[in-house]
Amino acid sequence: xxxxxxxVRGMTKWQYTRHTIKKSRQLYMMVTPFxxxxxxxxxxxxxxxxxxxxMDYNVLQPPKFIWFKNYVDLILDDAIFxxxxxxxxxxALFIGPFGYVFSFLMAWLINxxxxxxxxxxxxxxxxxSISGNAYVVFTQLFSGDPYGFINSRLLNWGLISEPILWLxxxxxxxxxxxxxxxxxxxxxxxxxxxxxxxxxxKAQYEAAEVDGIKNRWQELWYVTLPNMKPQLLFGAVMSxxxxxxxxxxxxxxxxxxxxxxxxxxxxxxxxxxxxxRLEMGYACSIAVILFFIMLGLNVLxxxxxxxxxx
Amino acid sequence: MAGTKTEKVRSLRFSHTAIGRFLTNxxxxxxxxxxLMLLICLLVFAIISLFPVVxxxxxxxxxxxxxxxxxxxxxxxxxxxxxxxxxxxxLEDSLVPFMRYLFNTLFIVLMGCVGHIMxxxxxxxxxxxxxxxxxxxxxxxxVYSLMFASSVTAVPTYMIMSKxxxxxxxxxxxxxxFSLPLGLFLMKNFMEQVPTALxxxxxxxxSSYFGMLWRIIMPAVKPAWITLFIVCFQSLWGNSAGNFxxxxxxxxxxxxxxxxxxxxxxxxxxxxxxxxxxxxxxxxAFIISQSNVMETMATSGIKE
Numbered sequence: 001x002x003x004x005x006x007x008v009r010g011m012t013k014w015q016y017t018r019h020t021i022k023k024s025r026q027l028y029m030m031v032t033p034f035x036x037x038x039x040x041x042x043x044x045x046x047x048x049x050x051x052x053x054x055m056d057y058n059v060l061q062p063p064k065f066i067w068f069k070n071y072v073d074l075i076l077d078d079a080i081f082x083x084x085x086x087x088x089x090x091x092a093l094f095i096g097p098f099g100y101v102f103s104f105l106m107a108w109l110i111n112x113x114x115x116x117x118x119x120x121x122x123x124x125x126x127x128x129s130i131s132g133n134a135y136v137v138f139t140q141l142f143s144g145d146p147y148g149f150i151n152s153r154l155l156n157w158g159l160i161s162e163p164i165l166w167l168x169x170x171x172x173x174x175x176x177x178x179x180x181x182x183x184x185x186x187x188x189x190x191x192x193x194x195x196x197x198x199x200x201x202k203a204q205y206e207a208a209e210v211d212g213i214k215n216r217w218q219e220l221w222y223v224t225l226p227n228m229k230p231q232l233l234f235g236a237v238m239s240x241x242x243x244x245x246x247x248x249x250x251x252x253x254x255x256x257x258x259x260x261x262x263x264x265x266x267x268x269x270x271x272x273x274x275x276x277r278l279e280m281g282y283a284c285s286i287a288v289i290l291f292f293i294m295l296g297l298n299v300l301x302x303x304x305x306x307x308x309x310x
Numbered sequence: 311m312a313g314t315k316t317e318k319v320r321s322l323r324f325s326h327t328a329i330g331r332f333l334t335n336x337x338x339x340x341x342x343x344x345x346l347m348l349l350i351c352l353l354v355f356a357i358i359s360l361f362p363v364v365x366x367x368x369x370x371x372x373x374x375x376x377x378x379x380x381x382x383x384x385x386x387x388x389x390x391x392x393x394x395x396x397x398x399x400x401l402e403d404s405l406v407p408f409m410r411y412l413f414n415t416l417f418i419v420l421m422g423c424v425g426h427i428m429x430x431x432x433x434x435x436x437x438x439x440x441x442x443x444x445x446x447x448x449x450x451x452x453v454y455s456l457m458f459a460s461s462v463t464a465v466p467t468y469m470i471m472s473k474x475x476x477x478x479x480x481x482x483x484x485x486x487x488f489s490l491p492l493g494l495f496l497m498k499n500f501m502e503q504v505p506t507a508l509x510x511x512x513x514x515x516x517s518s519y520f521g522m523l524w525r526i527i528m529p530a531v532k533p534a535w536i537t538l539f540i541v542c543f544q545s546l547w548g549n550s551a552g553n554f555x556x557x558x559x560x561x562x563x564x565x566x567x568x569x570x571x572x573x574x575x576x577x578x579x580x581x582x583x584x585x586x587x588x589x590x591x592x593x594x595a596f597i598i599s600q601s602n603v604m605e606t607m608a609t610s611g612i613k614e
Contacts, residue, residue, distance in 0.1 A: 017443050024443075026519045027436035034433035035448065037489035042455055044470060045463035052466065109352055114332055122604075123597055124356050127363060130596055131589045133548050133564065136571065137366040140382075149365070152381035183359065188492070188541075188607075195607035216344070230611020237456050237612065245459035267461050274465035275553060283465045291462050298457040302612075 046291065053285035059278050070285035081286065083261045084269040087174070088244060088290075091265065094178045096243035099185030100235060106186060107193035108220065122194060129187040135249055138180050142166035142253070167253050170262035177250055177263050184249075187242065189235030196231030200224055225308055232308065236301050244294050247271065266290045366589065369582035370394070377578050393583035400580060406559050408566075415547065415562040418480050422487035423542040427535050430493045435523045437494075438501035439509055449498065453612060455491040468553055482554035483562075487546055493538040499609040500534035501527060536599045537606035547592050563588065 011019060021028075053070055055063035074081050110121045128134055141149045144165040151163040166172045200223070208223045225232070247267035250256075254263050257272070266286060274283030332345060364384065369377065371389040398408055436442070437449050460467075467486070468477070476482040504527060512522045528535070550564035567588055571581045596603065 021443055024436075024440065027440055027442055030432045030436050030519060030523070031445075031448065034429040034489055034494060037429065037485060038452075038455075038491070040470065041467060041486040041489060042460070042463070042491065043451075045466040048466035048469065049463055106352075106355065109348055112332065113352075119600065121352060121356060123593075123600065125359055126596070127593055128359060130544060130592045131548055133567065133585070134363070134366070134589050136585055137362045137369075140369070141362060141365060147378070147380055147382060149382050149384075156381055183362065186359075188610075191603065191607045192610040195604050196611065198604075199608050228611075230613050233612040234610050237453075241457055241459050245461055247461060267459075270462070271464065274468075280465055280469070287462050287465065291458055294458040294462070295454070 049284045049287045049291065051284075052281050053288045055281040055284075057279075057281040059280060063281065066281075070282050071289075073282070074285055074289070080261055080264065081266075081269055084264045084266045087262070087264055088246070088266045090174065091178065091181065091246050091263075092240075092243040095181045095185055095246070096239055099182055099243065100189070100239040102182065103186050103190040103235060103239070104193050104232075107190055107197055108224070111194065111197040118194075122191070125186045126190060129184045133248075133252070135180050135184060136252055138176070139167065139253060142176055144168055167255075168259050170258075170260045173254050173258060173262045177246070177253060180249055180253065181243075181246060185239070185242075187238060189238040192231045192234050192238075193228070196228045197224065200227045229305070229308060232305050233302055236305055237298055240298050240301060241294060244290065244297070363589075366582065366586055370579075370586035372579065372582070374579060377582075393579035394587075396580050397583045397587075400577075406561075406566075410559055411561065411563045411566045414480070414560060415564070418483050418549070418551075418562055419543055419546045421480070422484045422546045423539050425484065425488045426490055426493055426542045427538050429488050430490075430497050430538055431528060431531070431535060432523065434494055434497035434501050435527055436519070438498045439504075439506065452491045452495055452498075456495060460486070464553065471554060477554055478556050478560065480555075480560065483546065483549055483551045487542055490542060490545065493541055496537055496541070496606055496610055497531070497534050499611070500531050500537075500606050503609055504530045533602035533605040536602040540596060540599055540603055543595055544592050548588065 052063065054065060054067060056066045056069070057063035106125055110118050110125075113121065143149070143151065144163060144167060146152060146155055146163045148163065148166070150166065151160075154160045155163065164172060166176050204223050204227065205219065208219060213219050213222060245267055246265050250258060250263040250265060250268060256268065258264055258268075267290070270283050270286045270290065273279045273286065361384075368384065368386040368389075370393055371391070372386045373388060373390045373392060376383065376387060437445055471477050471482045476485065508526050508530070509522055512526050517525070548564050549562065550568055551562055552565065552568075555561050555565070563584075567581070567584050570577055570584060
């Protein structure tokens, strides 16, 4: 770290700070454009969400301050919101931990392969998450009529006697969404894991071998994981954020609203009120709740992963 | 035990190939059996992962009679490019031609990516190499912003866009991409490992901070800006701009694909062709740049 503005003797802390600010004027100029856009399109919306969540606001009339009424209504009067919370947590519970462990496992398994093979497998596993809408293909695989790929196979093998409405029957909808999400879960975190594994020094493995490490599992726990903590933290952030924000998949597969709200997520609910019904204040209170769930869970998991290897 | 197996594999005379070397790895805690199991296991997962993609690719090349065959087949028997030519002709007759959608998407992607790389590099340099009042706070807030999805703040973002008169323009999609926090995060981490000695040498030469960035840092972080391009590309390419752009002639490709897939079974082939097109372009971009991306990802960790 290079220090700008060497400390000058005889200055108070405040004077010193002002001195460095002046000296770093050019550095501030470089940071400003990004931070300006970041403030307008990321920080300000968060602030506005919190502010509007205490308002009754429907775009036509000026916002009216109503204290916590939106939150009270959400929790006490909105059964669909509670369904959405339940669905979001079920989805996150599967996609988050499973997707995370799966990403790591795959990265770990391909780590020792020869370079070319590793690259090919990296592309194959990462491909589903590259393009945001590749999952549309599942509407055909899981199509509800007998011509659907899965249905036609099951019918032919005599496993079912009539086609299953995979995307419209609330018994199956959630399972299909989880399957598709897991298929897409090897994303940026997966790439980070692969790169992190490649970065662990060979000498450490050799030393561990001398120290009596017997198999892959011991090596993983005592050498690999502690070395990869930064990547593990990064992967966790990506995984938690994505698993709580599932929304487009459910709309594409199950339509909107889904049958019996079986795969209705918090973001679906937010879009329903924010974009369709234009009850902005109410929508913002949904957003604020989800925002704090995401942030809280992230901070919690960060603390937890920080303990790996200690 | 392991020794004799190793010999057996050796005798197959493929130990000079990369796979052979992998299987006959000399490290004592590796067995040929274990390595083979691992390969088989990976093969199974690779097939599962590829299956929907193969289905999508072969659908795009199926002639109309094969698309509606019972039972549907995974592989195409008589591949045809009819679906792709239909994609162009159908949209030629429509109000807005395919090329117009393509232009819209390319404009959004290119402007967004170039702006994002410029702004993020400019901000990453001071944050990674210097300490000044507020720098630690800014770095921290970037990490925190990775922790929530942008879809959470969709409602106020729309209100801001409409206040700035950006609704129904390309800029409603482009501007938020300028400040994608993931890009700044990756760029900042990558710049941190550029030797500080390079900067010190330049500052003795009397170079300005901007000069240092353009002449010393940017050439050294080529993998990072390629990665930022990929990250930004992926987030903009599939963006249908549904909430922001209403005028048909300004909509991107992803919006067109959504309209098509809602237009009934008659367009099944065309939908498959356009889905493949939407998928293959970012995939190709990633394959071309994957070694640079992996190099950047090596520094992607969150330090405590």
